[in-house]
Amino acid sequence: MRAARALFDEAPFVRELGVTLVDAGDGWCEARLPLRPELLQQDGFAHAGVLATLADHCCGTAAATRMPSGRRVLSVEFKLNLLRPGVGEALRCRSEVLRSGRRLASVEGRVLAERDGARVLIASMSATMAYVTLDSAPGAGDPPPA
Numbered sequence: 491m492r493a494a495r496a497l498f499d500e501a502p503f504v505r506e507l508g509v510t511l512v513d514a515g516d517g518w519c520e521a522r523l524p525l526r527p528e529l530l531q532q533d534g535f536a537h538a539g540v541l542a543t544l545a546d547h548c549c550g551t552a553a554a555t556r557m558p559s560g561r562r563v564l565s566v567e568f569k570l571n572l573l574r575p576g577v578g579e580a581l582r583c584r585s586e587v588l589r590s591g592r593r594l595a596s597v598e599g600r601v602l603a604e605r606d607g608a609r610v611l612i613a614s615m616s617a618t619m620a621y622v623t624l625d626s627a628p629g630a631g632d633p634p635p636a
Contacts, residue, residue: 491513491514491515493551493554493555493557494511494514494519494551494554494555495511495514497547497550497551497554497563498510498511498521498547498551501547503543504543504547507523507529507540507543507544508523508524508526509521509522509523509543509544509547510523511551512582514551514552514555515555516555516556517552517555517556517586517587517590518552518555518584518585518587519548519549519551519552519555519583519584519585520548520582520583520584520585521544521547521548521551521582521583522580522581522582522583523540523544523580523581523582523583524579524580525576525577525578525579525580525581525603533575535575535576535577536575536576536577536581536603536612538570538572540576540581541570541572541576541581541601541612541613542568542570542615544581544583544601545568545570545583545585545599545601545613545615545617546565546568546599546615546617548583548584548585548599549565549568549585549597549598549599549615549617549619550563550564550565550597550617550619551563551585552585552586552587552595552597552599553587553590553595553597553619553621555587556587556590556595557621558592558621560623561621561622561623562621562622562623562624563595563619563620563621563622564619564620564622565617565618565619565620566594566617566618566619566620567617567618568615568616568617568618569615569616569617570613570614570615571613571614571615572612572613573611573612573613573614574610574611574612575612576601576603576612576613577603577605578603578604578605578606578610579604579605580603580604581601581602581603581604581612582601582602582604582609583599583600583601583602584599584600584602585597585598585599585600585615585617586598586599592621593620593621594618594619594620594621595618595619595621596616596617596618597615597616597617597618597619598614598615598616598617599614599615599617600613600614600615601613601614601615
């Protein structure tokens with residue numbers, strides 16, 4: 491749980507959105523995001539970018555629970571399936587590691603909308619996460635943006 495907590499504490503964008511860690515264990519993570527008007531798109535649904543961020547961070551955190559010592563987690567790729575519009579009071583994501591190795595982890599996440607006490611599946615993510623040392627990450631030696 492310590493690695494999961496650190497990933498949430500050290501991610502400014504995720505904090506700014508309001509995503510919080512609900513719980514995590516070996517190979518899984520659960521996160522929650524209260525839906526606010528500024529997170530909606532023009533039709534009043536949760537923006538796809540918000541769904542992608544929630545699922546991506548939750549998948550990365552699930553992978554981090556199995557991370558080799560001295561490594562960090564970076565997203566390599568993901569596919570997000572938008573199954574129905576996101577409406578409700580909050581979004582909740584649960585991600586689970588399907589397989590993890592020395593360098594890569596395959597993870598799936600499910601995003602549910604909480605509305606009137608019920609939860610409805612609205613999106614699913616399939617993701618690949620890399621276990622890297624920060625000095626080996628592409629662009630790691632580049633100067634910070636101005």
